[in-house]
Amino acid sequence: MYTIVGNPRNRSLRAMWALEELGQDWTLEAVAPQTERMLAVNATGKAPVLLVDGTPIPDSVAIVTFLSDRHGALTFPAGSLERGRQDAITQFIVDELEGACWTAAKNDFIHPEDKRSPVKPTCAFEFELAQKRLERLLGEGPWLMGETFTIADILAAHTLSWGERMFQWPLTETLAAYKDRAMSRPALGAAMAKGKAMLEAAA
Template identity: 50%
Template sequence: MYTVIGPVASRALRVLWMLEELGQSYEHIKAAPRSEGVVAFNPAGKVPVLIVDGTPVTDSTAIIQFLADRHGAMTHPAGTLARARQDSLTQFLLDEFDAALWMAARHSFILPEELRLSGIKNTLRWEFERSQHVLVQRMGEGDFVMGDEMTVPDIILSHCLSWALAAKFPIVEHRLTDYLDRMRARPAYKRALAK
């Protein structure tokens, strides 16, 4: 059994969702970032943390890719061209979607008020919109990012698109709006969100 540390309203949702998709049992500890319960396992105080056989694993992308590899699901085998494409899409989403949203969050409520630059959010929204146009050209045919099978990038993209809506970053590509509706309708997503 796994232990997931971090609130649902964080990147911990990615890990909870992956575990639900994989049908794995886990304990969920809703400790807040930088709390004592988190810093004990991650000195940076960031969530999520996954405890596996007493060992903490940090960073949501590393965690969900580890789980996919470990359980042989929602991923392509290492060393294949399909995995190279999957990893490329994962990196694109982290660089172009997650990074823009995280920077906006930092300048909204994370950084000390005197260090926040509210004007940067307009630039980030512009970049986020441009990245959507690029992504839809890279997506495969089918219901998921790579085509007919759900893989690691689907969890990252769905989480980022939901985060974007909450942060008032418009989703301008109709294909991505439809995609998000399908992903949020998945039973495993609903179970993870209900934690």
């Protein structure tokens, strides 16, 4: 069984979603970022961390990549042309789509007040620009890699939802439908329900 150290209200949900898609058992150790426990399993203090037989793997992108490779699903084989394209899309999501959200979050509530900058309008513009590029990558869909749902879709849908919910940034019609299609998958519903139950049990 895998253990996720984190919280379903942050990027830990990506790992939970992937584990449900892969049909793997997991449990949640509810820990906030930058706490003593989180620093013990991740030197950066960031969530999530996946514990695999006691060995920590930090970072949501690294975690879902590891899991998909290990279980042979949600991805294309390493070294294939399809995997190269998938990795390029994943990198775009992290650099441009998530980059806008993360910069806005740091300057909204994460950094000390005297270290924050009024960058949210710029981040909103970058998020809008990234959506236009993501639409071109999506093409006819239904997923970023055509007919195959991959970890790139987990990352993209979660990040689109992040921008929409936290910052009220509007989504394009195409990407709103894409996000809803991804987030209606049974595995995500199961992950959210399990995460909520585990949080309540730990309270």
